[in-house]
Amino acid sequence: MSLALIDVTVLLAGSTIADVAILPRSRPPLARLFAGKPVSSLRSVLLRLFSLCSAAHEVAFLSAFDAARNETAPPEVRKARIDAVIAERLTELLRGFFVGRLTLGGSSAAAVRALMRATTVLGGGIAERREAVLQIREALTALGGAGGAQQTWPGSVLAAHLSGLDGDALLLPAVEQSFLTAADDLDVVLRLLADGPAFSDAPDLDGQIPETGVWARQAWHAPASPLVAGPADRLKARSAEVALLCTRLETDETAADVGVVASYWLGPGRGAAAVECARGRLYHVVEIDGDRIARFEFLAPTEWNFHARGPIVRSLRGSALGPGRQGRDAVRALVDCFDPCVGVSLGFREVGHA
Template sequence: MSDPGGSLDIQLTPSSGGLVCTIGSTRPVAAASAFIGRSPEETTARLPLLFSICARAQAGACAAAFEHASGWVASPILRGRREAAIAAETIREHLWRILLDWPPILGESPSRDDMAAVLALSNRILARIDPAGDLFRAGASAAAGQAPAPAPAPGLDVLLTDLTDLLTHKVLGVSPEHWLSLIGDPSGFARWCRATETVAARLLRSLLESGEASLGQTPITALPRLSAEDLIARMSAPDWADFVARPTWQGQPRETSPFTRVNPLPLIEVYGTGLLVRLAAQLTEVATGLRLLGGNVSGRAVPAAPSAEGNGIGLGRVFAARGLLAHFVHVEDGRVREYRILAPTEWNFHPRGVVARALESLPPGPEEQLRRQAELLITAIDPCVAFKLTC
């Protein structure tokens, strides 16, 4: 199967009233219809193969949707393991941006060796979390619910220590726990920016020194916590295709991203809701993901499974790296009748959403400056697909 990711075409056009942003998308939002007629077991096995990015988050939402449809509730053991696997994937996704995309912004080469080390560690961690490769299998909750809690996988603590050391020395410049304390301390955060020499710190310092820290502030509000009933109603409505392609809530575009999850209010009060704080939110999610992997569920967590009557209608939701991911399924006579996916990219890159509004807020300037600032904002909000920017 080919990757159904598609791409985004983002155009910025000067006008008498400022910049006008147009966002076109070739993302095939109905790609999941390929699973109509298949069994839940076939679908949970095949669906992650469609996605080269956030495959475990997709698998988690898929499994949760089928469990909801059948009336099964995943055991705490299984939910914890799934959360850990998605957290490991989220760390890897954010570090891909931080280590490979952030250095060129400073005119430096991507940190390929460090990213290779991250990939090796994350693969080994995921192998410890899901040794049999059946973590997201349909119905896995039944067996897990009967089994005692598994002992910690051999070597996992060592791998987590290695990942912590890599983040401390190559990314944050301080321990992940210390970094989390800085998010609540604007003065400490400023000292970190000035004194730390990792690529991440130097990029944020450059924004402070250039006066670009607050670029891209917009009035777009965060996607609220939606009930399963409300989301099922929208994803099963006659206009579902329009909704999953250009979603709004209560008539307005919404944002779902690391920034809206972290909500670093003390930093916002000093630096606003623009570029600097959005990039800091990605670093914060790396640190909270590591905390979750270490067994502290006070970090980023998958929403609780909705109660279910087993009526064949199911919803699965997970917090993927770029925002809330939702899968809707309708099962009848043991086969998929409907399957729909609502991804965070469609919320954040809505034609009138947070990216469009942020780009339109950029100040006038030379084309080279505009392109650089626009690419910074797009990278900070982070699409899960390739994009073409025309200024």
């Protein structure tokens, strides 16, 4: 297995998914690599190591370092960090929605290119962000987004893509869902501090593996989330969040910033931070000796969602696949909705009949 690959094997009993086997990725030994290094030297290292969600990792690291020194960042610094995380979240959500998903041609492909160009300036000042958001809204409208991205125009590229994910290709069972929230932060960071990689490689909270990411954030605002969340439902939730983030960056209204970045002092020289990035809640824990790192631990959203007993397994186990390739394509679409930060190898294997 590649160091940057998760292996997912769907075990079939006829047309029913009997189980899902996930072999998680091997994570880089950052605790050993970072130990003894000056804090000032690690910012550039983080940007190289984490090409996806690099702003979130940088903000998490700096916020954890501030907490370890029992310091609070000035309001303007804190706001700049939150702005960077939100701009990156919008960029990643759009990339995950449009790049490689839709069958594009002509004006549709041009709209996606314009959309992705606009995301490159989201990290600028307020005027630049507002202009970028305007361009994003125009591109979404060209692709069929009505009123931003929450609804679609009939017959549009977006409408056709979403309607193609509905139907009988994949019939999911109703399952009890659990979601990672900011209320779990202290439990998570204390486990990271106590158990290190033994916890971060396969995390759990009292035996439960909650989901994190777009669908979890929707559940914060709508506690009565449906017990069945197929690919179309999850992509509609992504569309709704895109519209909300556009409004946040356009108006600079900070009321929605609660929980985006949180930091925790864990005792002398120890600090932690949680950042709500595109794929879910990211955690960093640091222990410092002066201006050097004595210990570093991190936990990415992918470790929850692609846990061997986690949300993907719960969602797919017991599902019924439609005939032919459609069912398997629908499984792929559902796995893609969890948007891992590394590559995924998806395979199918017959294990007998139910």
